[in-house]
Amino acid sequence: MPPTDVTGLLQRWTAGDRSAIDQLTPLIYNELRRLAHRHLRRERRDHTLQSTALVHEAWLRLIDQKQAKWRDRAHFFAVSGQMMRRILVDHARAQQREKRGGGAQILALNEAIDLPRQRSLELIALDDALQDLARLDARQSQVIELRFFAGLSIGETAEALGISKATVNRDWITGRAWLLRELDRRGPVESFSPC
Amino acid sequence: MIALSHMGDTCPWEGLDAGQWNRVREILESALGLGPDRRAAYLAEVCAGDAALRSEVESLIAASERTAFLDRAPLASLAPTMTMTAAVAGRTIGNYRVVDRIGEGGMGTVYRAVDPRLGRTVALKVISHLRGAGEEKLRFVREAKAASALNHPNIVTIYEYDSDHEVDFIAMEYIKGNTLRALLAGHRPPMRTILEYAIQTAAAVGAAHAAGIVHRDLKTNNIMVTDAGTVKVLDFGLAKQAGGGDIDVTQAGATLGTPEYMSPEQAKGEPADARSDIFSFGVILYEIACGRRPFRGNDLPSTLYAVVNETPTPPGTVNPAVPKPLASVIERCLRKNKEERPQSMEAVHRELTSVLEDFGAGAPKRRGLPRRSMIAAGAVAVAAAIAGAVWLPGLHHQRTVTWTILAQQMRDGHPLGEEYVASPAGTFQAGWRFRFRVQSPQPGFFYLIDHGPGAGGAEQLWILYPRNAAGRDREDVAASQQLVTGWYVFDQNPGTERLWILWSEHALDPIRNAPRDPTGEVRDPSAIQRALHYLNQLPPASSTSTRDGVQMRAAGDVLGVPLELRHQ
Secondary structure: OOHHHHHHHHHHHHOOOOOHHHHHHHHHHHHHHHHHHHHHHHOOOOOOOOHHHHHHHHHHHHOOHHHHOOOOHHHHHHHHHHHHHHHHHHHHHHHHHHHOOOOOOOOOOOOOOOOOHHHHHHHHHHHHHHHHHHHHOHHHHHHHHHHHHOOOOHHHHHHHHOOOHHHHHHHHHHHHHHHHHHHHHOOOHHHOOOO | OOOOOOOOOOOHHHHOOHHHHHHHHHHHHHHHHHOHHHHHHHHHHHOOOOHHHHHHHHHHHHHHOOOOHHHOOHHHHHOOOEEOOOOOOOOEEOOEEEEEEEEEEOOEEEEEEEEOOOOEEEEEEEEOEEOOOOHHHHHHHHHHHHHHOOOOOOEOOEEEEEEEOOEEEEEEEOOOEEEHHHHHHOOOOOHHHHHHHHHHHHHHHHHHHHOOEEOOOOOHHHEEEEOOOOEEEOOOOOOEEOOOOOOOOHHHHHHHOOHHHOOHHHHOOOOOOHHHHHHHHHHHHHHHHHOOOOOOOOOHHHHHHHHHHOOOOOHHHHOOOOOHHHHHHHHHHOOOOHHHOOOOHHHHHHHHHHHHHHHHHOOOOOOOOOHHHHHHHHHHHHHHHHOOHHHOOOHHHOEEEEEEEEEEEEEOOEEEEEEEEEOOOOEEOOOOEEEEEEEOOOOEEEEEEEOOOOHHHOOOEEEEEOOOOOOOOOOEEOOOOOEEOOOEEOOOOOEEEEEEEEEEOOOOHHHHOOOOOOOOEEOOHHHHHHHHHHHHOOOOOEEEEEOOEEEEEEOOOEEEEEEEEEEO
């Protein structure tokens, strides 16, 4: 897949075209899977494979840097965080639908992103709770999105949002507490029914 | 104050608006910053009369203290790699409540924790990267099994090996004391005392060998000395039970040991046996006797080359005060060919015991007196003489630098009170600012490196000073000039910030030129590894508190001390 296609889709998506993500997702999945396999072949088994680095590498390879016109590094991180959230949550929902016998097709990337059942339920519940947190404090929900879904460090998150690392740290600690408490109150994840 | 009492019991959060959440957050942050013992009083005061608010905050505190799926990025599922976040104070792992982080050991982070069932303090070693059923996990399990099979007063006691939500950990005896490395770097105990530590170490390793267990990573950093003077050997991390086991960890052992203490056969990737430990022990003895390690290179390959090919300067040449029998044991332990080394730890132990006895007597042996009382008689005076300059080599090359931490408390982004001279042993709050003041009678170059608390298990490194090569920060300091750095902020996860203070005779280009982002963070993993390797091979420096600050001294052209600053 030529990089420009991904770039074009991404531009459409960030411009508000919601259908673009449906075409974008499988492309990114495939690239991630390919890279993961390549790394596993090349690296020794006891070598740490940094998944964040992997995702960044996938982005850099897929997207034509000259055309993508990231406003800056921060913008790149922010978009990558949103993307990863969409990809993982959609994937989790698809897995759940399939388990319930729904008609939706699971994308052929289970080898690359094989979420344990518990994990996918957690992701779906988290996604909902994050939307509620965004209503209380939009920035705090972004901090969680970048830290958790995009796997950014505190320093990278601070850079992406243009705030201090101390603020990121505070947002993370209290936001994390709020989310965990919320998920508890909403009942066990096992019985959570998506949609 | 925020009123939450009007909210329904079933969904109290639904009534929470952004303003209320802001207030709850503030209270939550303050409460978490206080530590468990002072929280109740604070909450009683701030939530006076508002039970709903208090229970809201308390439920959030409880949630914040759990380890949860949120601490592992979902991306970890992409590969058979799981990253565990650094556990923070108050979290529970297994049945243990984490108090604070106390260090890094082979493959894992070590926390001080409490077993509430027994009210016992334990050291909890948590593996930072788990690779499913990979080699590292097998090795980790093996460590627990190998070490827990050993029962010796000089080997750390293992209580249990378990896992909690895929997080593997070992609970072991909590040792109040110092590593031998720290003892050699700080106020160096008398030589006689250090030799006694070496003898206890030899006894521990000898006992392990007798049980068929090779340590494989013996170094001053995993020899602990309790405050009562008892040696505890830690980290049978690479131990291999001879004859047993279903995997061969020999291959990986070559890359896992610590290069300065590694035997030539391990450096070449060949199998290690008990005699490899004898070599490593020889490196430790050399360091004790000479004040520096026998094999030192500027980087990993040159250190490994030295281990494999170079004969170290004889101990008697480095320090003429080293007794001949001690120099002889050291030289034989360090033979490249393992057949030429002493063939058992027991033999080394015997020789050292006799060195100690001659050393204590300081005069021709008087027959007829029991040896023990003879040693006691001469020990005090001799130890006092020996502990001085004779055994501390290279004093004529000594460099000195005095540093102070200036701290500023902050609230809501504004300074609170005056800047003050902070004790490095104190606990700082997130958001507080601090800076360093340095001065030396000699001209030199100053560097400040932050190894971070390493959240997420990854190694992180910031060059705090100079901020960047082209910036305003100048690392060169004239004699007696006072250098004051810019402000830094404690802003990472609560924990212990590991800083390195470096004072050098010449500019340290690898540090000055390391690629980094505007915050000073070095992101290139290989650059981080090189920097850490460089720091860890620096010769030990001693630190003393003076009226003007902490004075550090050491022989050699680069002086470096690690410093741990706790913050909440």
